[in-house]
Amino acid sequence: MSEVIAKKGYHHGDLREQLLTATRVLVEAKGPDGFSVSEACRAAGVSTAAPYKHFSDRTDMLRAVTLQGFREMTAAIAGAAEGRTPGTIETIAAMGTAYIAFAEAHPETFKMMFAFKGSTTEMEEAGMACYATVLGQVAIWAGREGVDDVVLGLGFPLWTFVHGLSFLRIDGKAKPPKFTEEVADVVLDATGRLLAGTGAKDA
Amino acid sequence: MSEVIAKKGYHHGDLREQLLTATRVLVEAKGPDGFSVSEACRAAGVSTAAPYKHFSDRTDMLRAVTLQGFREMTAAIAGAAEGRTPGTIETIAAMGTAYIAFAEAHPETFKMMFAFKGSTTEMEEAGMACYATVLGQVAIWAGREGVDDVVLGLGFPLWTFVHGLSFLRIDGKAKPPKFTEEVADVVLDATGRLLAGTGAKDA
């Protein structure tokens, strides 16, 4: 009755999932190190030993949140490109803005995604898939067949810029007077500058 | 005798300083959340209650490391500009490279510096001082009297880029095939692009 989340009896039925969402919420609220397994258990209404039937340890719970984060971010970025003209500066910039928006919406998860020690193959792949989405658009812009060294040379600085702005926004460093413009405008401008005059488009 | 660090008797004489360096070492070795007060005590050869005569709590110990980090980074960046022609792209890029070098040399401290919750006025000032050093050079480049909106508009993207590259390097994302060039070259190129053609130099 007064449980935070319904339980079906002795067997919970859906504990893994509910622990995962509890973990997600707690991580965003208190950060990965502020998160405690015990608190997640309280939220799900189970004993403190229950999670160990579903996760190997505390880190494993965080790992699951991290992986989920990568998947969501990739989807968000791909979604930002949909309905736009492929290979334009505007489309590439829109993906960058989506990246930053995700970071701002889930700051603790975002930071954890990149700082995570002992990342799984799954995580690496999810990260690569995300990056590949952007690189594909850059390749079109540059008139290249696939993702070659030229495309990497163009795409990496873009990622760097967007990644940096994500962190500065998260940590509250991108506020007036340092930062008075809209994020989307800054990203669009920087994308143009970092791509322009490279000669790649003519090769 | 077998103490890690010499003690002068019942009174340590220099405990605050030694705890601080122990904290620094441990933070770099295991990250801010892996760091434990107890372990710092073991390193300094004192009881686990001793630190509380010098620091209010665990967080306060981390805060001290953070502040020290800001000071060192500012010095490193200012040092990179010395002996160079003021207001050139090369000088500005050299400061960016020094920023990244600091981040790579002290990754955990660097991350903590920006993620720290409840930063002191001292910390804010140290951070501002650092940023101001770079902005001063940008102002000279742009032919401006002081740090006005134009200078901020030029300087912020530079910071963003350099900050982003710092994180990517720390987290091992800036390795081949994503990243094949030297850091200094990439920074110099990006600095040029992000400043060039803004018209600010002519104003």
Add this chain to the structure above:
DNA sequence: CTAACTAAGTTAGAGACACAAACATATACG
């Protein structure tokens, strides 16, 4: 249908930690 197996919970407890309170000692200053 029931007996055995297994999946998914429980309680109890070990070991590490942050921090507090009360106590001890050395140093500084009257």
Add this chain to the structure above:
DNA sequence: CGTATATGTTTGTGTCTCTAACTTAGTTAG
């Protein structure tokens, strides 16, 4: 010389992760 204060120690409390042993509920074989 002696007392106050700074700086240590010991002891204890509550929280945390994780383990071991036990319990209960589904699931499957005969």
